[in-house]
Amino acid sequence: MRAFTYQRVSTPDEAVDAARTHPGAKFVAxxxxxxxxxxxxxxxxxxxxxxxxxxxxxxxxMPDGGLRIGALVRNTDLAADPRVRRDxxxxxxxLLAGASGQLRNRATTAGNLLQRTRCPYFxxxxxxxxxxxxxxxxxxxxxxxxxxxxxxGSDACIAVHPSDMAVALRVLDATVETLRPDGSSRTIxxxxxxxxxxxxxxxxxxxxxxxxxxxxxxxxxxxxxxTYRKVRDRASYAFALVSVAAIxxxxxxxxxxxxxxxxxxxxxxxxxxxxxQGAAAVTPRLLAAPRPTSDxxxxxxxxxxxLASILAERKS
Amino acid sequence: MRLKVNGVERxxxxxxxxxxxxxxxxxxxxxxxxxxxxxxQCGACTVLIDGRRTAxxxxxxxxxxxDDIVTIEGLGTPLNPHPMQAAFVAYDAFxxxxxxxxxxCSAVAVLAEIRSGIPSYVTADLNASxxxxxxxxxxxxxxxxxxxxxYSNIIEAISDVAGRRV
Numbered sequence: 001m002r003a004f005t006y007q008r009v010s011t012p013d014e015a016v017d018a019a020r021t022h023p024g025a026k027f028v029a030x031x032x033x034x035x036x037x038x039x040x041x042x043x044x045x046x047x048x049x050x051x052x053x054x055x056x057x058x059x060x061x062m063p064d065g066g067l068r069i070g071a072l073v074r075n076t077d078l079a080a081d082p083r084v085r086r087d088x089x090x091x092x093x094x095l096l097a098g099a100s101g102q103l104r105n106r107a108t109t110a111g112n113l114l115q116r117t118r119c120p121y122f123x124x125x126x127x128x129x130x131x132x133x134x135x136x137x138x139x140x141x142x143x144x145x146x147x148x149x150x151x152x153g154s155d156a157c158i159a160v161h162p163s164d165m166a167v168a169l170r171v172l173d174a175t176v177e178t179l180r181p182d183g184s185s186r187t188i189x190x191x192x193x194x195x196x197x198x199x200x201x202x203x204x205x206x207x208x209x210x211x212x213x214x215x216x217x218x219x220x221x222x223x224x225x226x227t228y229r230k231v232r233d234r235a236s237y238a239f240a241l242v243s244v245a246a247i248x249x250x251x252x253x254x255x256x257x258x259x260x261x262x263x264x265x266x267x268x269x270x271x272x273x274x275x276x277q278g279a280a281a282v283t284p285r286l287l288a289a290p291r292p293t294s295d296x297x298x299x300x301x302x303x304x305x306x307l308a309s310i311l312a313e314r315k316s
Numbered sequence: 317m318r319l320k321v322n323g324v325e326r327x328x329x330x331x332x333x334x335x336x337x338x339x340x341x342x343x344x345x346x347x348x349x350x351x352x353x354x355x356x357q358c359g360a361c362t363v364l365i366d367g368r369r370t371a372x373x374x375x376x377x378x379x380x381x382x383d384d385i386v387t388i389e390g391l392g393t394p395l396n397p398h399p400m401q402a403a404f405v406a407y408d409a410f411x412x413x414x415x416x417x418x419x420x421c422s423a424v425a426v427l428a429e430i431r432s433g434i435p436s437y438v439t440a441d442l443n444a445s446x447x448x449x450x451x452x453x454x455x456x457x458x459x460x461x462x463x464x465x466x467y468s469n470i471i472e473a474i475s476d477v478a479g480r481r482v
Contacts, residue, residue, distance in 0.1 A: 006332040006378055032374045035335070036355050048332070050379055076368075080434040085442040096437040100459025101426065103356060105368045106375060236437065236458035 001038045008050045012179045012214055015051050019210035020181040022047035027212060029072055030106035032099070033115040040125065042132055056214055059083070065220030068177075071110035071213045075165065076101070078109060088218060089226030090245050094168035097230040100237050110213035113166055113176065113193065114205065117159035117263075118239055119148065130156045131201040141293075147239065150292040150299045152262040157201030158293070161194060161264050162239050168228060170265035171245040171257040175217045181210040187217075194264035201263070224249045227310050230259070231302060242302045246310050252276035256286070256307065261299060279308035317381050321346065322390030332378050336370075337361045339377035340387060348388035348417045352461070359460030362418035362425075363387045369425035371459075388417035391424065400424050403473035411464035419460045423474045426456045430478075448478045 005022075009015045019025045026045035028034055029052055037043035056070035059081050067083060078084060079095035099107060121127040121139040128137035140148055140158050148158040174190045188206050195204060207213070224247040232238040240260035248254035253276050257267040271285035283304040290300050319326050321344060328343055337354075340346045340363070349372055352360035356374040363372045364386040392398035400420050403409070410416040430446050438455045439446045446452050450471050462470065 001333045004332060006376075028376075028379070031376065031379070032356055032371070035374050035376065039354070048376075052379060076429075076434060080432075082443075085435065089442050092435065092442055093437070096435060096439075100356075100359065100371075101429065101456055102359060102362055102369050102371045102422065102459045103374070106370055236455050 002041060002044045004045050005047045006050065007047065008053065010053050010055075012054055012056070012212055013183065015049055015054060015212050016179050016181045016183070016210055018047075018049045019212070022049070025049055025210070027051045029108040029111045030074070030103075031111075032103045032107050033111065037116065040123065042123070042125065051212070062217065067218045069109050069216045069218070071108060071215050073109045075099070075104040075107045075109070075112060078165075079104070087221035088168075088172060090171060090228050090247055091165070091168040091218075093226065093228035094164040094230075094243075094245060097228055097240075097243070098164040109165070109216055112163055113169075113213065113216075114207075115162055116204070118162050119159040120144070122159060131159060131197075131204075134200070134202050145293040145295040147241065147260070148293060148296055149262050150290045150296055151266060151287055152196045152264070153291055154197045154199060154201070156199050157197035157263065159197065159201065159263060160260055161262070163265070164228065164230065164240065164243060164259060166190070166194065167243055167245045167257050167259035167265040169216065169218075170267050171247060171255050172218055172222075174219075176213055177215040177217065178207065179212045179214050180208060185214070190216075190265075191267070197263045204263075222247060222255075224254055225314050227313075229306050229310055231306055242299055242306055244303070244306045244310060246307070248275070248311065248314050252311070256282070258286070258303060261287070261303065275311075279304045279311055283307060317378055319344075319377060319380060319385065320383065321385045322387060328377070330377055332376065334377045335373050336363070336375050336377045336380055336385070337372040340372060340385075346387050346389050349421075350414055350417060352415065352418075357461070358415070358418075359422060360415050360418040362421045362460065364421055364425060367425070367428065369422050386421075388421055391420065398424065399477050400473070403477045404470070407469045407473035407476065408466075409469040409473040410462070410466050415460060415462045415464075419457070419462065419470055422457060422460045423470070423477070426453065426474065427478055429456065448475065450475065 024046035057072040060068045075095050079092045085092050122129050127139040169190045176188045227246045230240045230243040243259035245257045274281045350360035352358035354373045356371040361373040392401045436455045
């Protein structure tokens with residue numbers, strides 16, 4: 001791990017001030033992904049700003065019936081919150097599908113959104129990776145790509161976003177609240193928070209340098225049957241090959257978002273219009289013009305079958 | 317910095333890069349917590365921070381000033397073992413023993429998590445409490461890998477402590 005200076009801050013304003021005055025700084029909260037990447041020198045911050053004591057660790061009920069989740073609410077606490085379990089089951093289920101008990105106890109809401117891909121070529125510093133070293137190429141193209149993207153990829157990158165939580169937030173139309181280095185705040189719809197790789201796969205989110213996530217808001221509950229189905233190579237503590245977050249209403253209409261298939265949580269509100277006609281109808285629209293590799297072309301059918309299984313279960 | 321470990325406050329002079337695991341093992345000579353993968357996957361380094369299980373390899377010691385840290389050495393001693401330690405011995409829940417301190421710290425926390433109503437991925441009804449089934453325990457213990465494959469005995473030991481023989 002490269003040497004860095006360490007600073008503990010106690011307010012969001014202090015945090016963004018520290019980031020502004022220390023170029024190359026990073027915020028650290030749970031640290032479960034950042035410290036791992038620092039050990040491998042894939043992340044090399046000069047300055048680490050510990051934001052654990054900012055007090056952004058509560059979940060508030062909003063006047064419109066929604067919830068405001070503090071950036072530092074741990075994944076375990078978010079999944080266990082009675083309001084989340086009752087009204088946003090897809091979020092509780094997605095959180096519980098991710099990582100292990102030890103990691104969920106540390107990992108935060110904001111950090112989960114900011115975690116980086118687990119593409120093995122991103123992690124292996126001997127391999128070319130445009131995300132780790134822009135312009136160096138992509139070893140995943142033509143490499144072992146069973147876990148990689150089937151939609152939204154580019155010639156520069158076919159990595160997938162690893163988060164389960166973010167897929168549920170996408171289906172729930174969450175909003176990310178931030179504080180910018182100049183002291184102003186803004187909100188970013190979750191649909192625009194994560195980016196497709198294009199030719200700049202190292203730019204993963206809409207955040208500016210030194211911008212701090214302060215919270216995530218959920219709109220009022222939408223009802224329906226909430227499901228998060230994660231298909232993976234072992235039954236627990238593994239990343240998704242494919243995951244489906246679904247909210248399905250009595251008439252068969254609803255919302256779906258996918259994990260494990262793209263550089264960001266994948267959702268297409270237009271395609272959802274044909275959900276009531278079944279998985280075989282909606283999948284070709286949801287995954288229009290897929291570009292799988294020879295290793296992961298199975299994912300197209302796997303998405304359809306996972307969705308079919310959710311819809312069949314709802315009927316039974 | 318000050319680090320409170322097993323009820324005792326210790327004063328340490330650490331490089332900010334020092335993981336909590338390295339602080340415990342290399343600086344405080346508490347070598348019960350083990351370094352397996354050093355990347356949060358194996359669970360051998362599991363300790364309790366303010367009662368919650370944590371991978372001590374993936375957090376910096378300096379981030380835990382003021383926290384209450386309990387390691388396997390703080391749970392019990394050879395003469396006065398924690399019930400979970402005694403159960404692991406009684407059920408032969410290990411072979412080489414390398415993952416065992418992490419397994420035991422994790423298991424103690426799992427029972428506390430179930431008691432406090434935290435659901436898991438396999439909990440059928442999110443709005444009800446979880447049953448202490450082997451399926452629940454396996455899911456909740458998946459962050460602790462045992463290369464010797466003592467899993468079935470580990471589940472029996474935890475079930476015994478939980479008061480439900482399986």
